[in-house]
Amino acid sequence: MEDLRLVANNMRKNIVKMVHNAKSGHPGGSLSCADILTALYFNVMNIDKNNLNDKKRDKLVMSKGHASPALYAVLAEKGFISEEELMTFRLINSRIQGHPNMKSCPGVDMTTGSLGQGLSVGVGMSLANKLDNNPFRTYVICGDGECDEGMIWEAAMAASHYKLDNLLMILDHNGLQIDGRNEDVMNNAPLGEKFAAFGWNVFGVDGHDIDAVTEACKAAETVKGKPTVIIAETVKGKGVSFMENQAGWHGKAPNDEELAIALKDLGGEE
Amino acid sequence: MAKIATREAYGKALAALALRNPDVVALDADLAASTKTNEVKKVAPERHFDFGIAEANMIGAAAGFACNGKIPFASTFAIFASGRAYDQVRNSVGYPHLNVKICATHAGVTVGEDGATHQALEDLALMRVIPGMTVIQPADAIETEAVINAIAEYEGPVYVRLGRAAVEEINTSPDYKFEIGKGVVIHEGTSPVTMIATGVMVQEAQKAIETLNEQGINPNLINIHTIKPIDEELIVRYAEKSDYIVSLEEHSVIGGLGSAVSEVLARKCPRKQLFIGVQDVFGESGKANQLMEKYGLAADRVVEQVLEFLK
Ligand SMILES: Cc1ncc(C[n+]2csc(CCOP(=O)(O)OP(=O)(O)O)c2C)c(N)n1
Ligand SMILES: [Mg+2]
Numbered sequence: 087m088e089d090l091r092l093v094a095n096n097m098r099k100n101i102v103k104m105v106h107n108a109k110s111g112h113p114g115g116s117l118s119c120a121d122i123l124t125a126l127y128f129n130v131m132n133i134d135k136n137n138l139n140d141k142k143r144d145k146l147v148m149s150k151g152h153a154s155p156a157l158y159a160v161l162a163e164k165g166f167i168s169e170e171e172l173m174t175f176r177l178i179n180s181r182i183q184g185h186p187n188m189k190s191c192p193g194v195d196m197t198t199g200s201l202g203q204g205l206s207v208g209v210g211m212s213l214a215n216k217l218d219n220n221p222f223r224t225y226v227i228c229g230d231g232e233c234d235e236g237m238i239w240e241a242a243m244a245a246s247h248y249k250l251d252n253l254l255m256i257l258d259h260n261g262l263q264i265d266g267r268n269e270d271v272m273n274n275a276p277l278g279e280k281f282a283a284f285g286w287n288v289f290g291v292d293g294h295d296i297d298a299v300t301e302a303c304k305a306a307e308t309v310k311g312k313p314t315v316i317i318a319e320t321v322k323g324k325g326v327s328f329m330e331n332q333a334g335w336h337g338k339a340p341n342d343e344e345l346a347i348a349l350k351d352l353g354g355e356e
Numbered sequence: 357m358a359k360i361a362t363r364e365a366y367g368k369a370l371a372a373l374a375l376r377n378p379d380v381v382a383l384d385a386d387l388a389a390s391t392k393t394n395e396v397k398k399v400a401p402e403r404h405f406d407f408g409i410a411e412a413n414m415i416g417a418a419a420g421f422a423c424n425g426k427i428p429f430a431s432t433f434a435i436f437a438s439g440r441a442y443d444q445v446r447n448s449v450g451y452p453h454l455n456v457k458i459c460a461t462h463a464g465v466t467v468g469e470d471g472a473t474h475q476a477l478e479d480l481a482l483m484r485v486i487p488g489m490t491v492i493q494p495a496d497a498i499e500t501e502a503v504i505n506a507i508a509e510y511e512g513p514v515y516v517r518l519g520r521a522a523v524e525e526i527n528t529s530p531d532y533k534f535e536i537g538k539g540v541v542i543h544e545g546t547s548p549v550t551m552i553a554t555g556v557m558v559q560e561a562q563k564a565i566e567t568l569n570e571q572g573i574n575p576n577l578i579n580i581h582t583i584k585p586i587d588e589e590l591i592v593r594y595a596e597k598s599d600y601i602v603s604l605e606e607h608s609v610i611g612g613l614g615s616a617v618s619e620v621l622a623r624k625c626p627r628k629q630l631f632i633g634v635q636d637v638f639g640e641s642g643k644a645n646q647l648m649e650k651y652g653l654a655a656d657r658v659v660e661q662v663l664e665f666l667k
Contacts, residue, residue, distance in 0.1 A: 141425040188423075188452050196423060197452035200443050206413045207448060210420020210428070213405060217381070217426070224420075237444075240413035248405075 090296045094124040097159035098325045099352050100172050104155045106345040108176035111184070114335040116156035118260040118293070118320040119227060123160040125299035126225055126256075138166060138192060144222050145195040145211055149204020150229040150258065151185040152337070157194065158182045166193035202235025204228065205255060209244050212253040212313075223307070226255045231263025234272045239284070245313040246285030254306050255286075255315040258293065260322035262333045281315045293318025327351050359522035362555075363461040365497035366518050367392025369504035370429055370459075374400045377508060381421055383407060383430040385414045390520075391431035391461045411436045415444035415458070422454040427508055433467075434460035434476035434517060438483055449513050450486040457507050458483075459516045463493075464606035465639045465647040466521040466556060475639035481611025483515040484584045490536060491584040493517040495558040498527045499581060502534030510536060517555065519606075521644045524559045526579070539587035540579040549575035549666065550598040552591065554583060554613045557604035557632070560648070563655035568662060575602070575662070583613055588620050595625040602630045602662055606653055609633035630665040632658060 097120045105111035127133065131144040148157045155175065162169050167182070174180035181190040185199030196207050208226035215222050232238065245253050257277060265271045274280075278288045287309045291302045299318060306314035322336070323329030326348040340348055374380045374396050381403045382396040388406060397404040407414040411432050418428040430437070437460035438445070449456045460479065467475045483491045490512060494500040500518065507514045526542065527534075542558060543565055553561040558579045565575060576594055580586060595601060601621065603614035614631040621627050634651050648654040652661060 141423070145423070147420075196419070197448065200447040203412075203416045203419075203444055203448050206416025206444075207420040207423065209413070210417035210422075211424050212420070213417065214381075214421045214424035214426045217403065218424075237410075237412045237416065240407075240410035241416065244407055244410070244413055244417065247408075 090124050090128055093128065093163050094120045094296065095352055097124065097156065097163060099349060100159040100162065100169065101155040102326060102340060102345060102348040104158070104172050104175040105339045107173050109339045110176055111155055111339060112152040112337045113155070113340070114262070114322040114329055114332070115150060115229060115258065115260065116153045117324045117326060117329065118322045119153055119156050119258045120159070120324070121294045121296050122227065122256055122258065122299055122318055123156055125296045125303065127160045127164055129300040130303040131225065135165060142218065142220055142222055144225070146225045146227070147196040147204040147208050148186055148198055149226050150201065150232055151198030154182070154184065154186050157186055161193040164193065167191065201229070201232045202237040205238055205241035208253050208255070209241050209250060212250040213248060215252050224253050226253070228255060228257050229263070230257060230259045230261065230268050230274070230277065231271070233257070233274050233277055242281060242284040242286065249311050250313045251310050253313045254303060255313065257315055257317045258320050259317050260320045262322045262331070262336065264333065264336050266333050278317050285312055287312050287314040289314060289316045291316055291318050293320035294324060325352055359524055360497040361520060361522045362494050362497060362500045362518040363392050363520060365500035366459055366461070366504060367395035369501040371395035371399045373504060373508055374403055377427065379425065379427045380508065381405065381426050381428050383414050383418050383428055385409060385411045385432040385436065387432050393429070393431045411441045412444050415441040416448050418456045419448040419452070419454050422456050427455060427457065429457045429459050431459045431461060433474060434463035434479045435474055438476060438479035442482060446486055450489050453488050453512055455511050455513070457514045457516065459518060461518040462520045463517045464519060464556065465634065465651055465653070466519050466606065466644040468520070468644040468647065469641050471641040472638040477608045477634045477639060478611065479517060480583055480605070480607050480613065484611065484616065488512060489584065490514040490582070492536070492582050493555040494581050495555055495579050496523055496526045498525055498532065499534060503581070506534055506536055519556055521556070523556050526558055526562065537582045537585045537587060539590040540581065541576070542579050543577035545574040545576040547574045548597065548599040549573065549602065550594040551575045551577045551602045551604060552580055552613070552617050553577065553604040554580050556606050557653065560653060560655045560658055561604050564658035564662065567655070567659045573666065580613060583616055586616050586620060588624065591617060591620050592624045595621055595627050598627060600630070600666060601627045602632060602665065604632040604658065607633055608636060610636055630661060632661055
């Protein structure tokens, strides 16, 4: 079996290269969810080249759309887009826009970028799946800062009201947003307790342990009658020494020297 | 003739559609009794979803339904559909061009007593400016039913503007045919004046024409139910035989039908235009007919303004 840590590591290299090449983009929150995406696309979701265009299959909504480099990187690992195409990120005429566009990029299941909206879309997808009595599941990745948005809690209420046990939210809990630490910008803690109070099943997991994320996703499938949120403890900028836990690397591109250090941190180029 | 509100006709048409088409789902935000989506609850309760007082979430969920092959009809008051949930409509429905039908009721001053907070006078402008959004305002119950059936067949986002107050039936002719984007000639006049109206203003314009006729003025009257994409061909054809154009809408004169008409005329056939509508102010409480009068929308006020314009 392929070691998925190598897949995630290659994604991280692509993330820093894409952002470096575009001279813009969001490396911090992309690096923090690379392992989560690896677990989802390689161990959990039933998505492959053959069912890519089906309206009905497991779907992922990258609600924190600024982490588009991570999404594009995993789509490239799956072969839905080519690795070369990654280097068109944010450039004119590219299919891979600054924030994910479902109409232009194969494998992007929902257009996102305006934070707070993805969980609601996940609610609609999950309700549709229930109506059709089909077994497909909906996965939504949200940021912790994103949970400042009131709409997240509207969606949380609805997901629990409609008993959406076919909906799984993964919260990339890296503790940072743009202006600094969550607790300094807007203290929305404790998020787990809040979701529990909204009627959700809550799991906690090390968001960089691909096996643990996989197991939590599988365990969520057995929880009936309520939606599950996995609070994934992560490090923003994970894997790149100077980006780790630095709010300043939320939306900044590395220069040539910084790219070289980043790639070295990630084990160097083959 | 019976007067029926377009929202009433909407509820009936949607329930009938839901029975015919299993992909249709109705979404509401705690206003099902007012928007009339509760008609769907009666016939297909498993396909009626109340989202509570959470319009943003409702629109987001509508996008999700559309992603998975359903045809969601999402309803609330026009002010909330176009205002509260604007970013959701733009980014989660408009930009991905999803097959979501936003059927917003209680538009305009005919909302009445609830006052300015509930009277959407800018929703046509807000929706019209979103790329790829189709914007429709039916004039009566017959047209409303036709609109609901037509947009269910059309793939893409649509905003439908519906009213609270009962309106007269206008499209009673047996050969009335509704087509998205095609205006309807209601009256062939003889004067070089063309009135272009939408929604409740079609009936007001009709009445105004009766009075104008007595004074020897006989304008043409066109019903533009589809504000976007607008029927350029028809508007230009009538502008060519007119010296004066009058646009009429129960909406701000900024950004709505009048603006859309003038955008066509400025490019293709410049004409003097009178903009009848709400003159860049908020509404207020009152009876629907009192407000129509006060804001210059009632037939007698239309006559006044047209006569002044033609002087
Ligand atoms: C509605 C909205 N407001 C503001 C922004 C700008 N913005 C982009 S990312 C971000 C911070 C997100 O923080 P978090 O959700 O914690 O994401 P992560 O740390 O995982 O990158 C903000 C405020 C946005 N994209 N959407
Ligand atoms: Mg964060």
